[in-house]
Amino acid sequence: MRYLTEPFALGALRRGRAIEQFLGAAGTPEKPGIRWVEIRPKASGYLVVLHTAEDVGGEHFRDLVEFPPLDSDDGEEDFGQEIATTEDEPSAMAIAEASTGAVHHRWVNAGIAQDDYLDFVRAGRPTYPPATEPS
Template identity: 35%
Template sequence: MRYLPMSLALGALRRGRPIEQLLGGFAEAGRRGVRFVVITPIPAGVCYISCTTVEDTMELDRHGGLLYPSENAFYPGDADSEGARTVGTASTPEAAIELAERELNADPRWWVNLGMLGYEYRDYVARGRPLGPWQPS
């Protein structure tokens, strides 16, 4: 089972484990990119919600479906040089997931444990790199 039911997604965050989600593909100025969101809890009880945007190139395929933002940033001029931006923080796992849904159109059905995003990306490539929100089959 790759996708986390909401109870398991919340449980992972409560145990201090990040969760992530592939948001989908887009095209801009003749280039293709993909976005993904990560919710990272820290011991102080705060969850950070970040969105990373990487260029979708054959180079990503070479890494076996893993997304390396520092090497493939879509917007290399970002302050952190990784294409990631903090969307916000939340004081509870529920609020973090709500924020990701509201601000990034994350889908509550498609959360995965940290480290599983590579499998999502491989499925995305196998389906022809569709543009728009990612909808696993």
Template identity: 40%
Template sequence: MRYLLRSFAAGALRRGKGIEQLLSGFEEEGRRGIRYACIWPANRHRGFVVRVHVVEEVAGLPVDEFGAFYEDEYGDGAETVGETESAEEAITLAERELGADPGRWVNEGVLGDEYHDFAARGRRLGRWEPV
């Protein structure tokens, strides 16, 4: 089973592991991109960081190597949405601010499989709704 129950997603975060979620596909000025959310344990304090990545699809590259869709300081297309004290608060923040689906979080490293399914189903624009 690819998707984590909310309690398992929070547990992964508390154990120091990140979670991710493919949010949507979009097109702008003839370029294709995706948005995905990540939640990671914060390095500088006891808490969690919620980020959204907006990246350009590049054929032949793994999703974690896609570059920023818009110019940014680091070229990774990531923007911090917020930081929280608890894993549960971080998941709630991503759901509220990014429209993340509570039933579609995956462990760090599984986003590539999710993107593969997205691509196999025609890379539809808009919110990613796996079958």
């Protein structure tokens, strides 16, 4: 099972592990992109980060953190828009969901959002966000 139940998502964060969620298409037809949100534990709480990258991947290249930022000219390696910092895990998840359109039951461990990206590629890169778990 790819997606974390709420107790497992909260547990991962409490153990110092990041969770993430692929959000789908971004950008324009001329410059296609993708978005995903990440919640990272830090010393004083949790950081919610929204990433927007160029859609340069495919079936054989889907490591999202290797994709270049969609709207960055400075070539930053670690990019993303910081949405919020919170003190507790449920607040971080709630803020991420309210701010980015993330869905409560689609959180995954860090590095697994690329599997949802692969589903997105195989579905023809739809412009709407995923609504249900792939079969």
